[in-house]
């Protein structure tokens with residue numbers, strides 16, 4: 001049986017599947033089992049920022065695999081120690097502590113638990129259209145009804161406010177609020193950037209209420225938006241930053257960067273795999289690559305190049321283009337699904353965000369010629 005048949009026969013499937021078997025990647029491209037090449041603007045859902053099969057990460061993994069793969073957090077470890085120091089060195093001002101886990105949802109879980117411990121309060125306020133993960137705590141902060149309702153009752157204490165609405169946020173945050181959690185640019189919700197006023201107001205509102213401000217930069221982190229972190233663009237530092245996706249070149253790893261007042265008492269939280277030497281070595285190599293290659297500047301320049309080229313022949317099907325670095329959302333006046341298929345037929349893989357937004361999260365190592373090809377192919381399939 002081929003991969004498609006095996007997965008159909010044996011997977012406890014949770015995804016609506018696309019009919020493609022991907023077997024290999026290099027840089028911004030992936031290949032299917034019939035040898036067809038695609039420019040990968042799915043990018044592992046924003047994971048493959050330093051490119052598929054990045055040699056620096058491959059080398060670091062191979063080397064570390066021969067030395068030490070597992071080391072629980074009850075011991076000190078040289079590689080984990082270096083990664084913690086590296087993360088704090090690139091963190092927004094004031095975030096001087098890091099906790100390592102294995103995924104985005106786990107980072108959000110930890111952030112919520114740390115905020116509840118630090119404040120002694122239970123309330124968590126998050127934004128409509130926000131996405132924070134699929135585990136029960138992270139799901140409780142996730143807005144989409146279809147994701148939430150089948151699993152209710154969820155964790156008590158969670159509430160939602162409209163995104164980018166300062167007064168509604170102010171009204172929702174009070175003496176029982178442990179945390180406010182926001183994506184500086186909503187990803188799943190349709191590539192929607194927060195306004196500068198909104199994030200600054202969120203900072204002030206949390207300070208006044210004694211609540212913890214959490215930015216979920218699981219998708220926007222690590223150069224995606226043209227800065228190391230999207231909050232660097234806004235000049236607003238949170239108390240807690242949740243990270244994952246691109247952090248380790250595709251190897252599963254999550255992280256929480258936090259102000260030191262979020263330090264929990266030992267024994268209250270834990271993880272078996274979090275911060276293992278293998279993932280830590282991959283992350284060190286990936287972050288070094290991002291810095292050496294200035295992927296922040298590259299995302300800024302190539303994102304602008306895409307927008308400029310795509311805007312030249314705008315289709316009447318397009319309602320809006322939202323682009324921050326190489327985080328790109330093309331909102332249509334109709335459903336986006338058929339166009340994702342048409343793009344794939346022409347060698348470009350893209351994601352939906354909701355029902356009408358085509359989302360592009362290409363590896364940040366994508367070349368100028370490739371981003372031009374993406375813009376031109378998208379123009380072609382949307383041509384009226």
Ligand SMILES: *Cc1c(COP(=O)(O)O)cnc(C)c1O
Pocket residue numbers: 103104105106108131132133134183187188216217218219244245
């Ligand atoms: C992907 C994502 C998550 C969840 O990450 P997982 O690793 O899938 O658990 C949470 N928040 C945001 C903003 C994301 O993009």
